[in-house]
Amino acid sequence: MKPPPFTYHAPRDLGEALSTLAEVPGKVLAGGQSLIPLLNMRLAAPEHVVDINRVTTLDTVEAGGDGVRVGALARHSRVARSGAHPLLTKALRLVAHPVIRNRGTVVGSLVHADPAAELPAVLAVLGGSVRLAGRAPGGGTATRDVPAREFFVGPMESAVRPDELAVSAYFPALGGRAGTAFEEVSRRHGDYALAGVCAVVTLDDDLRIAAARVACVGVGPVPVLLDVTRECGHRPAASADWAAAAQTVREATDPDGDIHATAAYRRHLVGVLAERALRNAAREGTASGGT
Numbered sequence: 581m582k583p584p585p586f587t588y589h590a591p592r593d594l595g596e597a598l599s600t601l602a603e604v605p606g607k608v609l610a611g612g613q614s615l616i617p618l619l620n621m622r623l624a625a626p627e628h629v630v631d632i633n634r635v636t637t638l639d640t641v642e643a644g645g646d647g648v649r650v651g652a653l654a655r656h657s658r659v660a661r662s663g664a665h666p667l668l669t670k671a672l673r674l675v676a677h678p679v680i681r682n683r684g685t686v687v688g689s690l691v692h693a694d695p696a697a698e699l700p701a702v703l704a705v706l707g708g709s710v711r712l713a714g715r716a717p718g719g720g721t722a723t724r725d726v727p728a729r730e731f732f733v734g735p736m737e738s739a740v741r742p743d744e745l746a747v748s749a750y751f752p753a754l755g756g757r758a759g760t761a762f763e764e765v766s767r768r769h770g771d772y773a774l775a776g777v778c779a780v781v782t783l784d785d786d787l788r789i790a791a792a793r794v795a796c797v798g799v800g801p802v803p804v805l806l807d808v809t810r811e812c813g814h815r816p817a818a819s820a821d822w823a824a825a826a827q828t829v830r831e832a833t834d835p836d837g838d839i840h841a842t843a844a845y846r847r848h849l850v851g852v853l854a855e856r857a858l859r860n861a862a863r864e865g866t867a868s869g870g871t
Contacts, residue, residue, distance in 0.1 A: 583619035589630045594713065594747070595721065597632050602743045604628040611651055612718040613676070613684035614692045623729045638747060647752040652688070652745070656681035665751050667706065667760035667778060671698040674762060677770045690731070691746045692739040696772040696798045698762065703728040703821075705778050705795035708751045714744040725750070732802040756790075758782040759865030761857040764797060765849055767840065773798050774841045775850040778830070779857035781817070783865045788814050792825065792858055799835035799850050806832055808858070817862035826855035 586606070591597035601608070606628030609615055617622040632638065633653065640651035643664040650659055660672040660681070668686075675689070675698055690710055703710070709725045716722035731739045740746055754760065764776030776797035784790040786803055786818045789812045796804040808825035815821075835846035 581620045581622070583616075584622060584625040586619075586626055587628045589628060590634055591630065591632065592634045594745075596639060597630060597635055598713060598715050598743075599746040599747055600628075601745060604630075604870055605738075605742060606630050608632055608745060609610070610688045611639055611655065611684040613680050614688065614694070619817065620782060623823055631686050632745070639749070645753065647706075647750055649711075649748050649750050650686045652685060652850045654686055656684050656686060658687075659686050665753070667754075667762065667780065668699075668751055669759065670762045671702045671778060674698050674764060674773075674776075680770075687746050689751050690749055691738050691740055693732050693734075693802070694772075695801055695803065698764070698773075698776065698778070698797060700732055701776065701778050701795035701797045701803040702762075703749060703751065704732070705780055705793055705803045706752050706754075708749060708788075710738075710739055710740075710746050711750065712744045713747045714741065721745070728803075729805070735801045735855040737854070754780065754782070754834060756782050757784070757787075757865050759863065759868065761860035761864065763857040763860070765853065775799055775846050775853060775869050777850060777853040777857045779811075779854070779861040781858060781861040781865050783817070783862070786816075787866055788816055789820050789862065790814070792820075792862075794825075794854050794857060796829065796833055796850050799846055801834040803820050804829075804833055808854075812858070817859075817866050820858075822855045822858050825858055826851040829854040 606627040609631040638651040639653035643651045648664040742786040762778040764773035766773045779794045792812045811825040818834040830851035837843040
């Protein structure tokens with residue numbers, strides 16, 4: 581299949597890219613692993629495509645003590661190899677296949693806002709944000725940081741305005757004694773998950789549960805973020821009530837059914853995965869002391 585006709589733009593720096601987006605309505609091309617299939621299947625028909633691959637200043641992975649900032653052109657495979665964030669690394673191993681990970685971008689996946697994708701859930705559970713850039717009234721560059729809870733507006737819909745470019749995403753460090761896990765079930769490895777759960781569990785100095793939260797994939801129009809600290813109780817990981825936390829997750833989700841799984845099966849599955857992810861995250865935090 582062939583895409584519909586469009587005008588192609590290839591800016592060489594951020595200023596030119598923002599000027600182009602301010603002047604013409606269109607779609608941004610970075611990794612292209614979501615946009616190109618949409619074009620070829622005629623599910624999207626933009627008048628203009630703005631290819632930012634020549635804007636090399638956006639190909640960055642900057643890790644620090646407070647977290648990691650991933651630029652708009654950083655590929656999945658590069659970010660995974662960097663090991664810059666433990667939960668992000670775990671999630672990226674589950675994304676599609678090596679060929680896709682070699683071209684697809686972390687920020688592009690976030691902007692695509694697929695509720696079945698792993699990376700939006702990671703950003704949500706970590707309380708991260710996406711930095712958006714646009715033309716300022718005086719001709720300069722204006723940026724704004726949008727937190728994950730406001731960034732994902734609906735299925736395949738993010739808070740990026742037509743004249744803005746998502747230039748980076750920020751994934752906060754865990755801090756303290758914390759562990760992470762990402763569990764999902766798919767028909768085949770690399771397929772979209774029927775359901776998935778990523779978890780972050782923080783322990784205090786006595787190795788008791790201080791905080792526990794999860795973000796769920798594939799069971800709502802956006803990542804479903806839940807704090808289950810109260811259900812786990814201030815207990816050691818070995819005696820925490822993970823089953824009660826899992827039940828809270830089941831009750832808070834409202835999945836749709838399709839040809840791959842019924843809504844009831846997805847709701848059951850997300851509870852099983854939540855319990856497993858929370859146990860594994862707590863086990864990791866207990867063993868390693870967090871990152």
